[in-house]
Amino acid sequence: MMYDKEAFLKALKELREKSKKRNFDQSVDLVVTLKSLDLKKANNRREFFVVLPKPLSKTVKICALVGPETYEDAKKYCDTVILADDFDKYAKNPKLAKKLAKEHEWFIAQANIMAKVAAAFGRILAPRGKMPNPKAGAVFPPKADLKSLTDKLKRTIKVSIKKKPVVQARIGVESMNDEEIAENAAFFFENLVHNLPNEKNNIKEVLLKFTMSSPVKVI
Numbered sequence: 001m002m003y004d005k006e007a008f009l010k011a012l013k014e015l016r017e018k019s020k021k022r023n024f025d026q027s028v029d030l031v032v033t034l035k036s037l038d039l040k041k042a043n044n045r046r047e048f049f050v051v052l053p054k055p056l057s058k059t060v061k062i063c064a065l066v067g068p069e070t071y072e073d074a075k076k077y078c079d080t081v082i083l084a085d086d087f088d089k090y091a092k093n094p095k096l097a098k099k100l101a102k103e104h105e106w107f108i109a110q111a112n113i114m115a116k117v118a119a120a121f122g123r124i125l126a127p128r129g130k131m132p133n134p135k136a137g138a139v140f141p142p143k144a145d146l147k148s149l150t151d152k153l154k155r156t157i158k159v160s161i162k163k164k165p166v167v168q169a170r171i172g173v174e175s176m177n178d179e180e181i182a183e184n185a186a187f188f189f190e191n192l193v194h195n196l197p198n199e200k201n202n203i204k205e206v207l208l209k210f211t212m213s214s215p216v217k218v219i
Helices: 005-018 068-077 086-093 094-102 109-129 146-153 176-197
Strands: 027-034 045-052 062-066 080-083 106-110 158-160 166-173 203-210
Touching: 005 203, 027 109, 027 176, 045 176, 062 068, 062 086, 062 109, 062 146, 068 086, 068 146, 068 158, 080 086, 086 094, 086 109, 094 109, 106 146, 158 166, 158 176, 166 176, 176 203
Parallel strands: 062 080, 062 106
Antiparallel strands: 027 166, 027 203, 045 158
């Protein structure tokens, strides 16, 4: 049960025909229901990252938590930059930290100040799965290539299969062309399958949907 790009293109065509036009750029979500996967067993749970071939959208926002030596470079490529000297302001004001967490998809941090990052932001970011993650490359050394890092993160999806046998991933936005969305969908699905214990035998159903649409089956 492997789906190539053509199958996703067909589903996208049907999705656009059936969906009501909204006054905002809806996300395109790939929803994969899994089967024969006992998540009570730790060795069946999964957490990994997929770097898609195409950017998800121009609105993926990144916040950098840095020292002074990285500040100027971070300002070029990140939406928000917070110096280590200003961490206390967020540690003392959870409401401000929660607003920051809500507004940004990714948090990146300089490796040599990670202890300060954890102390100031851990209580807010960790429960939301937004702490800077080394596996995603989001913990970096001073003077790192932040352009390459931020470009990559704008194409990166975190997959967590721990509680429910379903994966829902944003693989694009409505305004992208179908070729780009389908390329992302096929690439993501292939990576998902290869990360499952029994690969395609763990796949029950594959759907595509917009934020506010009914799903369309990928066949």
